[in-house]
Amino acid sequence: MERGVYCLGYLGPRGTFSEVAAHRYCERKKCELVEYSSLEDILRGVASGMLEEGIVPVENSTEGSVGIVFDLLAGPYDLAVRGELLVPVVHSLLVRPGVALREIEKVLSHPQALAQCRGFLHKELPAAKWQECSSTAAAAVLVAGSKQPWAALAPAAAADVYGLEVLIQEANDCPDNMTRFWVIGREQLPCTAEVCKTSLVFSVCDRPGALYLVLREFALRDINLTRIESRPAKRRLGEYIFFLDFIGSTIDPAIQNLLLSDLKEITTGLKVLGSWGQA
Numbered sequence: 177m178e179r180g181v182y183c184l185g186y187l188g189p190r191g192t193f194s195e196v197a198a199h200r201y202c203e204r205k206k207c208e209l210v211e212y213s214s215l216e217d218i219l220r221g222v223a224s225g226m227l228e229e230g231i232v233p234v235e236n237s238t239e240g241s242v243g244i245v246f247d248l249l250a251g252p253y254d255l256a257v258r259g260e261l262l263v264p265v266v267h268s269l270l271v272r273p274g275v276a277l278r279e280i281e282k283v284l285s286h287p288q289a290l291a292q293c294r295g296f297l298h299k300e301l302p303a304a305k306w307q308e309c310s311s312t313a314a315a316a317v318l319v320a321g322s323k324q325p326w327a328a329l330a331p332a333a334a335a336d337v338y339g340l341e342v343l344i345q346e347a348n349d350c351p352d353n354m355t356r357f358w359v360i361g362r363e364q365l366p367c368t369a370e371v372c373k374t375s376l377v378f379s380v381c382d383r384p385g386a387l388y389l390v391l392r393e394f395a396l397r398d399i400n401l402t403r404i405e406s407r408p409a410k411r412r413l414g415e416y417i418f419f420l421d422f423i424g425s426t427i428d429p430a431i432q433n434l435l436l437s438d439l440k441e442i443t444t445g446l447k448v449l450g451s452w453g454q455a
């Protein structure tokens with residue numbers, strides 16, 4: 177592939193919500209968009225230097241975190257969070273022209289999308305089977321290429337790309353459905369925006385008050401936390417790592433002191449994922 181100056185990886189094919197996020201991000205810089213069929217491949221592409229950056233979904237307002245991204249950032253890949261974008265997510269039910277709602281036997285989409293439309297599917301298509309695909313647009317491709325009465329949950333814009341029809345405009349259960357995307361690069365960038373966020377992942381000893389002691393450091397400094405979540409440490413059942421986002425930048429000396437000194441002493445492992453301007 178001929179390489180432009182700046183390659184941004186996203187979850188393809190054309191027509192995904194990730195592509196919407198990628199285009200929004202690229203309004204600010206000239207990008208060459210490179211499509212991938214898995215989030216891990218995007219991170220691997222960034223780590224290997226094939227891509228300058230990748231854009232990945234990390235959190236949805238209905239379904240919560242995209243666990244795989246957090247696991248990969250905490251574990252095998254030493255990558256940096258450099259930005260975030262919030263994208264409104266409206267799932268439409270797409271069919272081949274002429275297919276009616278009562279005929280639909282199977283609904284295809286990304287597992288996040290199926291889950292965000294769970295109520296709609298139970299109510300409107302209780303007998304239809306669900307098939308998970310690598311993305312919403314990948315589901316649209318399969319529906320377009322099949323002779324079966326199938327439907328895809330995908331952005332309405334994917335209908336034009338793949339010659340489908342929008343049967344139901346909005347199938348998501350929550351009207352303000354929104355997904356947060358992170359821009360991932362290799363090195364961390366200094367955040368100088370008016371409001372910065374910083375993300376870290378840490379572990380603590382299994383003893384009373386261990387997590388409290390970490391949170392206390394933030395409370396004492398009047399630092400506002402914006403997200404905290406535990407994920408399995410993948411060693412033993414009941415062992416966790418914690419992901420925490422807060423308002424502040426790693427260029428602030430007080431934050432540097434907190435991360436490099438105070439938190440280091442009361443955690444058993446600490447990795448800063450980066451600072452970026454709040455969306």
Ligand SMILES: O=C(O)C(=O)C[C@]1(C(=O)O)C=C[C@@H](O)C=C1
Pocket residue numbers: 187191192193194195233236242265286288289310311312313355
């Ligand atoms: O399949 C897509 O269109 C994507 O961009 C992926 C993805 C996700 O993984 O969360 C992005 C936004 C929506 O939450 C549903 C699916």
